[in-house]
Amino acid sequence: MIHNFNAGPSILPKEVFEEASRAVLNFNDTGLSILEFGHRTPMFESVVSEAVELVKELMHLNSNKEVMFLHGGASTQFFQVPMNFLTKDKRAAYLDGGVWGSKAIKEAKLFGQVEVLASSKDKNYSYIPTGYALPEGAAYFHYTTNNTIEGTQMHGIPATEIPLIADMSSDILSAEMDFNKFSFIYAGAQKNIGAAGVNLVVADKDFLETGNKGIPSMMDYRQHVANGSMLNTPPVFAIYVCLLTLRWLKKIGGVTAIEKINHQKAELLYSTLESIPLFHLPVPQQDRSKMNAVFTMQDPVLEKMFLARCEAEGMIGIKGHRSVGGFRVSMYNAMPLESVVALTDLIKDFSNKYVQ
Amino acid sequence: MIHNFNAGPSILPKEVFEEASRAVLNFNDTGLSILEFGHRTPMFESVVSEAVELVKELMHLNSNKEVMFLHGGASTQFFQVPMNFLTKDKRAAYLDGGVWGSKAIKEAKLFGQVEVLASSKDKNYSYIPTGYALPEGAAYFHYTTNNTIEGTQMHGIPATEIPLIADMSSDILSAEMDFNKFSFIYAGAQKNIGAAGVNLVVADKDFLETGNKGIPSMMDYRQHVANGSMLNTPPVFAIYVCLLTLRWLKKIGGVTAIEKINHQKAELLYSTLESIPLFHLPVPQQDRSKMNAVFTMQDPVLEKMFLARCEAEGMIGIKGHRSVGGFRVSMYNAMPLESVVALTDLIKDFSNKYVQ
Numbered sequence: 248m249i250h251n252f253n254a255g256p257s258i259l260p261k262e263v264f265e266e267a268s269r270a271v272l273n274f275n276d277t278g279l280s281i282l283e284f285g286h287r288t289p290m291f292e293s294v295v296s297e298a299v300e301l302v303k304e305l306m307h308l309n310s311n312k313e314v315m316f317l318h319g320g321a322s323t324q325f326f327q328v329p330m331n332f333l334t335k336d337k338r339a340a341y342l343d344g345g346v347w348g349s350k351a352i353k354e355a356k357l358f359g360q361v362e363v364l365a366s367s368k369d370k371n372y373s374y375i376p377t378g379y380a381l382p383e384g385a386a387y388f389h390y391t392t393n394n395t396i397e398g399t400q401m402h403g404i405p406a407t408e409i410p411l412i413a414d415m416s417s418d419i420l421s422a423e424m425d426f427n428k429f430s431f432i433y434a435g436a437q438k439n440i441g442a443a444g445v446n447l448v449v450a451d452k453d454f455l456e457t458g459n460k461g462i463p464s465m466m467d468y469r470q471h472v473a474n475g476s477m478l479n480t481p482p483v484f485a486i487y488v489c490l491l492t493l494r495w496l497k498k499i500g501g502v503t504a505i506e507k508i509n510h511q512k513a514e515l516l517y518s519t520l521e522s523i524p525l526f527h528l529p530v531p532q533q534d535r536s537k538m539n540a541v542f543t544m545q546d547p548v549l550e551k552m553f554l555a556r557c558e559a560e561g562m563i564g565i566k567g568h569r570s571v572g573g574f575r576v577s578m579y580n581a582m583p584l585e586s587v588v589a590l591t592d593l594i595k596d597f598s599n600k601y602v603q
Numbered sequence: 604m605i606h607n608f609n610a611g612p613s614i615l616p617k618e619v620f621e622e623a624s625r626a627v628l629n630f631n632d633t634g635l636s637i638l639e640f641g642h643r644t645p646m647f648e649s650v651v652s653e654a655v656e657l658v659k660e661l662m663h664l665n666s667n668k669e670v671m672f673l674h675g676g677a678s679t680q681f682f683q684v685p686m687n688f689l690t691k692d693k694r695a696a697y698l699d700g701g702v703w704g705s706k707a708i709k710e711a712k713l714f715g716q717v718e719v720l721a722s723s724k725d726k727n728y729s730y731i732p733t734g735y736a737l738p739e740g741a742a743y744f745h746y747t748t749n750n751t752i753e754g755t756q757m758h759g760i761p762a763t764e765i766p767l768i769a770d771m772s773s774d775i776l777s778a779e780m781d782f783n784k785f786s787f788i789y790a791g792a793q794k795n796i797g798a799a800g801v802n803l804v805v806a807d808k809d810f811l812e813t814g815n816k817g818i819p820s821m822m823d824y825r826q827h828v829a830n831g832s833m834l835n836t837p838p839v840f841a842i843y844v845c846l847l848t849l850r851w852l853k854k855i856g857g858v859t860a861i862e863k864i865n866h867q868k869a870e871l872l873y874s875t876l877e878s879i880p881l882f883h884l885p886v887p888q889q890d891r892s893k894m895n896a897v898f899t900m901q902d903p904v905l906e907k908m909f910l911a912r913c914e915a916e917g918m919i920g921i922k923g924h925r926s927v928g929g930f931r932v933s934m935y936n937a938m939p940l941e942s943v944v945a946l947t948d949l950i951k952d953f954s955n956k957y958v959q
Binding site: 249251253254255256257258259263264265267268269271272278279280282283284285286318319320321322323325326330350353354357435437441442443444445461462463464465466478479480481482483484485488563564 | 610681822836
């Protein structure tokens, strides 16, 4: 059996794979593949509208929200956001909390003045910066809710009047939170929502209206809203996989239900690692991510042995990002508790053998 | 039996659907779905590199060419091209030969001076404009090789020293041509190359070097080249479907082989339509597209009857674009000759019944 701890693209529910596979041969009993299916058809329009409605329902969105499925991944949003919302007369506030957040900052600087409120770069982004003041009158405040590479997660939403913009690529729909507090949310789909090749965007209608004019059509969120995510040919299959994943999440009880399981998985893994001195957790407890657990070992020889043992037992994707080293275990929504149990059993067994 | 004449997303080879469907369950016998497969793995890197090599081989590209697979469709290229190559000191020359070309012009104007050399808008883009002079010193000359909506196609490549940029979304790899004459080619995949959600870009290395600096990373072709189309998480599945389609094209004999079949299909359909006074071909013979045949009928009642008959016999996607009306029959690479034979048989039978 394979336990897929990939950081993204990552595990999706088995039934999503099965239904997506069927749709590539025969979509909704039409006799046509989803890959050859016209996007401007009532049947595909209903795929998009059902996916939009499921996002609204699962996130408990108010009526001021628009939901879009757009081309590209979060990296496209890094520049599309400031292209739309950073104006000459204002500054945008950013939190520099991880590699992806720092990339967003770099892109924003191309479009105007950026104020970095705080950074955890001094310790390789191994903690969530705190103690900063949110500047009044900023165009927006941008942060990354979960740092995939560094295994940190921001628990709680800053209290501010400034429009909040969040990159939720790696923890969207993983726990209940008041999504309505954000003016703008984006997430590459390939972790909790679906397959690579599409972005989910959730935005306030009135915030969208404040966006810059005279930008390219494909970058203009208002045009995507006006065209129901079909300004051009959308990434049809990627959106369909989102729909299947959203349906699955609703079926198992929605965000409240998955939050409990995600909590169990993280609790089990972190408590196991904490109980064994062989392993080191670089992230302070309060900042640890429930999606991506990062840990290291002191001894590089033991690290190699541990990695080899994991691979031998079908546990893939646990090697840490090269900028952090060690290990990273990603436990997105579709990761079953059983896989984390198998991993913690292996961790305990490994430490029993090598640490006497 | 269904005959899928969709304009795009459109028919792909049956074996592509079958193999793509299998890969969604079990990619290359890894026990993992292609949808959960890490893009930074040797196995997926070899998917990209094989697809790149197949493009080079099938297009007979010289060693000065770079091949990229990028997020988005051609609509993203409409602004990405001028963002990279339109400079303050130069003008870009565009041909206004169809709805898509006119959209490209609109986006280019956001980035600098645009000179529209000729337009066929006066007759609803039903012909390919000629008789224009290519201005010396222009940044580039952009045109659409095949106009999907209007059923026109530019046969031949303009002789010029200006860098040539072509949108080949709807006829790439459909016929042999000297692709090396172009400085830059782009094509949304969802007609001849694969499924929606990815762009193929083929560009001269030295032309790419002339691109503007200080643009967003995701828009900078040089960064995509430097990162082997993996600057960010690529549209993994869409690229894999491209690979399968390119493999199929090579197996059946490459572009030379498909060109013969495409010629047969178009010849059969156009000659049939020309022989029956019931049908009108709005495009002059020399400008007709071998990919998208557009035709109308004088009598709107007969048009409805013809459409109903086609649908009853499983011929889908033949309704013309709303801006042109009538019918549009798309016959991309994967469309078998048998489907065009079935359609022409129906056309003849229909006209025998209703025109005495």
